[in-house]
Amino acid sequence: MEMANRIKNLRLAANMTQEQLAAKIGINNSALAKYENNRMKTIRPEMIEKLADVFHVSPAYIMGWEAVNDNIQAETGRKTYVDRLVESGILNRAAVKDILKICADVSDDDLIKFRRIMLIIMGDD
Numbered sequence: 001m002e003m004a005n006r007i008k009n010l011r012l013a014a015n016m017t018q019e020q021l022a023a024k025i026g027i028n029n030s031a032l033a034k035y036e037n038n039r040m041k042t043i044r045p046e047m048i049e050k051l052a053d054v055f056h057v058s059p060a061y062i063m064g065w066e067a068v069n070d071n072i073q074a075e076t077g078r079k080t081y082v083d084r085l086v087e088s089g090i091l092n093r094a095a096v097k098d099i100l101k102i103c104a105d106v107s108d109d110d111l112i113k114f115r116r117i118m119l120i121i122m123g124d125d
Contacts (some may be wrong), residue, residue: 003064010055025050032106
């Protein structure tokens, strides 16, 4: 699922209006509408972090790097790729934030390639 759909679905699941969410993350309604309608191809890392905080999910889930959000993980016990990378010592949480900043301008195709590489590293290929 692409980032725009995740943002919209999370907002709707939280029974929030665009106005409410926009106010919570400090942007105007039209900017949020652009996020949700995929008219804004790049979202600043700070916004992704704010959205993740509001919805209690990981930034990686918002970005589409994880198939399940943290709430599902808590219910199922399934670890996310980021959690597994951190636990294995390959990454730490600071590195994850750095990756999010670097990847803010990366194309969707490159993100897919990055995810494939991470799956290979984690042995899930």
